[in-house]
Amino acid sequence: MCTNQPQFAKEMNHMKVTESMVIEKLKEVYDPELGISVYDLGLIYKILPLDDIVNIRMTLTTPGCPLHDSIISAVEHAVLSIPGVKIASVDLVWEPAWKPLMMSKEAKSVLGHK
């Protein structure tokens, strides 16, 4: 059966953006040096979806990270790819500083921890 594509897209655009949808996308954004997603690394401090705007507060493993621009733009691109999101705003903070404890079990396992 043929679906009505424009109608489908319209419905998707009006779908409420949830935190779990953003998390799912952020799990696809990897730190290319470590091969771990920014979410599993514990770099994401807060996700605030407000209608078609998503605000993200995040950090990096170290100030002056060489992948600074790349990771932030990757996060923005990933969030913008969620249907219904028109603006993705990333607020980069250094307080509280990132600590290895913030990593998920999966991330620790990738790094060789049992």
Added chain:
Amino acid sequence: MLSPSSSKTPSLRLPFQYICLGLVFLVISQILMLKAGPLLLEGNIRTPYIWILSHMLIVGWASMVVMGAMYQLVPVAFLVPIFSERIGYIQFYLMTLSLLGFIAGFWFMNKSCLLVSGIFLVIGFILFIFNMGASFKKIEQWTMISKTVFSAIVYLGLTILLGLILVLQLTIGILPGSWHTPILYSHITFGMIGWFSFLIFGFSYKMVPMFSLAHDFSMKMSTYTFYLFHIGILSLVSSYWLESSVLLFSGAMFLFIAFVFFTILVGNILKHRMKRNLDKGFTFSLLSILIGLVVHSLFAVSLRFFLNNTPLSIQWMISLGYLYIMLWITLSIAGYLYKIIPFLWWTKKYSHLAGKMKVPMLKDFVSDRAVSVILTGMTISILGVASGIFLGTMSLFYISQTSLIMFTFAFVYSLFMIFKK
């Protein structure tokens, strides 16, 4: 608190140019090294051919690569922009041409070519020092890392100043002849020990935690390393002018003790690491630290117990100097290049696609197994060359150097292959 800031790194073309040219000079210098065998084995190192070779290796390879890397790393490590990218490009072209002229000057023993290219080479370095100095001026909070790297730049300045005096001395003869040896030794000490070691120390403090994902370690030992290494260098240089064997030995001991503190600090960082399995290239950079420590200890012991003018003693010191350049400086740089080049290439080719589609990880750019084989091969070959020089065994020297040339080709090839990914 450090304020969030966007990346301040310059265009990637700038570091790439320096690094690629440095790799070309590494290959050429290793091929030319074959012809240096008889000179090195006879302890006849103060000859134009050895001067060409050493400058090709130290300036053409090592300095070019580290200067290129610094244009990338200084903004990353100290959160300041490079003062002028344009100066970086002018410096690159000026240094490339003058380095070729400088080598031609030594090759044909053409004094005017030597003088003109020597002066332009110095101008190139001065541009770099000025550019870095102006960039460092913007650092808000000076740390032991920035102080250590800045010290390296100061020693580079002193090396260049003495290098210029040596060129003027060789071509015009401006100073008393007796000053030549102390100036030459100071030039070598400031360049090899001051410039490179301080630079590797400083960037190791940033890169070792970054590549091993280490946190919550103490940097206290970096202060000891900093002051003791300065004292060691100044003591060595004073000993050349005052002809004091006590100062010479003390200097070597200070350098060794400083290096011990540096090694302990790196060991401590690694103890606090989250990444259990380290990348192979990085592991070889860490290995170079242990080799540097051994060379420093052998240097101090040699000065105390068997420094004389016998051929064996001279061969020993040449071997140690060779090991210092090849297994401390070169191996360290080579290991880090397996991290730096994939990062630069990833940033250029894939960073704008990250988040939009699946992109490769940095580890996908080089095979850890290939890196391991290449750098192990280079390390063993270098040890063979050093043994050949020390034992005066020509066959060992030639076999090892031929092997080193092959592994150097493999090294450069593996790095250039990254650009195909």
